[in-house]
Structure formats: C-alpha cells, structure tokens
Amino acid sequence: MLEAERISGGYGGGDVLHGVSIRVGNGEAVALLGPNGAGKSTLMAALTATLPRRSGVLRLAGHDVSAAPSHALVASGLALVPEGRQIFAPFSVRDNLRLGAMALAGRSSLAERFEHVYALFPRLAQRADQRAGAMSGGEQQMLAIGRALMSRPTILLLDEPFLGLAPKIIDEILTALALLRRDGLTLLLVEQKLPIALSATTRAYVMLKGEIVLEAGCEALARRSDIHDLYFSLAAQPAQK
Ligand SMILES: Nc1ncnc2c1ncn2[C@@H]1O[C@H](COP(=O)(O)OP(=O)(O)OP(=O)(O)O)[C@@H](O)[C@H]1O
Numbered sequence: 373m374l375e376a377e378r379i380s381g382g383y384g385g386g387d388v389l390h391g392v393s394i395r396v397g398n399g400e401a402v403a404l405l406g407p408n409g410a411g412k413s414t415l416m417a418a419l420t421a422t423l424p425r426r427s428g429v430l431r432l433a434g435h436d437v438s439a440a441p442s443h444a445l446v447a448s449g450l451a452l453v454p455e456g457r458q459i460f461a462p463f464s465v466r467d468n469l470r471l472g473a474m475a476l477a478g479r480s481s482l483a484e485r486f487e488h489v490y491a492l493f494p495r496l497a498q499r500a501d502q503r504a505g506a507m508s509g510g511e512q513q514m515l516a517i518g519r520a521l522m523s524r525p526t527i528l529l530l531d532e533p534f535l536g537l538a539p540k541i542i543d544e545i546l547t548a549l550a551l552l553r554r555d556g557l558t559l560l561l562v563e564q565k566l567p568i569a570l571s572a573t574t575r576a577y578v579m580l581k582g583e584i585v586l587e588a589g590c591e592a593l594a595r596r597s598d599i600h601d602l603y604f605s606l607a608a609q610p611a612q613k
Pocket of ligand 1: 406410411
C-alpha cells in the first residue's frame, strides 16, 4: 500500500537518505528503528513531501505519487504525527483538531471525525476548550495523533510518539494504536526503543546512516536473544555505500 523505492534526499548539498526502500502493506504495522541521526525523521519528511526527494519512487495503493505535493498525499490518505508533536499551543484542543481536517471535504463529516477522535481519546473531549499548550505532554501527544486522524487517513506515520512519556501514558497510546489497527489503519512507527516497537508492530526495518540495514518480523526479532547486541553492533558499523 505504501511503497518507497530507492529514496534519496537531504538538506542543502548533501544526502541524508541513500536509496532507502521500504514497503508497508495494507493494514500492516511496521516499525522503523534506528539510533539518533540515522535519518528516520528525514525519511518521514521525504515520504510526506515536506522534504523534496532527490530520487526514488513513492507509491500509494499502487499509484505513483512521486510528484504529489504534501496536501495531495494527505488527501490520498497519508498522515504524519510529527516528531515533537508540533501542536499549536495557543489554540484550543478543538481548534487544533479542526486544523487536521481543514484540507479535506468528503470522506466523512467534521462531526464524525471529532466523534472518532474523542472516542479514542476521551481526555481530548474533556479538554476541548482548553489551550493545547496547557496540557500535559501525554495529552499533547494524544492531540497530535488526534489531529492527524482528523484527515481520516488510511496510513498513519508516527515519528517517536512515545518520547519522554510516562509508562501509563505510553500504555494508553499503545492501546489506542491497537484499536486503530483493529479498524484497519496501516501504521509506520518510528521508534528507538525496541520493546515498544515490538509490542506495537509486526515487522521492523532498522535504519543506520541513511540506509536500511535490516528487515525482520517482530516475532523473529523478539525471539533473538542477541537482539540488543545486534541492534547496537549495527549502530556501531559504518554505513555501506
Ligand atoms: N533541517 C535540517 N537541516 C540540516 N540537517 C538536518 C536537518 N534535519 C536533520 N538533519 C540531519 O540529518 C541527519 C538525520 O537526522 P534525522 O532527524 O532524520 O535522524 P533521526 O533518525 O530521526 O534521529 P532522531 O531520532 O534523533 O530524531 C542528521 O545528521 C541531522 O543532523
């Protein structure tokens, strides 16, 4: 459903991504693992066309969308929960959510979208009129996910949504992601912590220095007693060109 083939791109003159290929099937939940600076967020930006790709092909549901701008990708069902949440702190929770639905008409009414998000995260309904910046980190993360869901995506990209959150909130968000998956949403989760990635997804890519160096099923990864050594030894290796 989401296919990226040999994606290259970066900032200024240099490439951060060196021919990255990933595939996320319909209804699948896939993790993108890797240490700081591996290029995970850069890949999210390249997939959502907020960073121009220098080369490579992007397909959604079999259609070549390599030339599509960000708003067209959102309209095609791709939504990103960005690293660091990027909520609009002075706006209310409701207005932040409304912004997520702004570009879209059609697939379902605004009221239905609010209902869906509020059912998933009742705290957002309770705090609908509150200033978003006054909420806890966990609530702000729920809001960031809710805002992405307001576009009624079929594929949700999440860039380190659990960073800095307490275990109880992590569990709440994992539960929400499991419900979304049950309803058929396709997930691509950027995560650094292996146990979280393994509990939320069924397959993982490991990225290092702008390249995919390993792809494996999560059950197989979890069974490997040397997984932590493997992960960190890969992180210590120079990327191969
Ligand atoms: N806006 C930018 N301008 C220039 N270089 C950047 C920019 N954003 C990221 N980089 C560089 O690109 C490389 C990959 O960064 P990226 O944020 O994609 O990694 P990451 O795997 O998401 O790491 P983290 O887990 O720390 O977010 C790093 O060397 C980083 O310094």
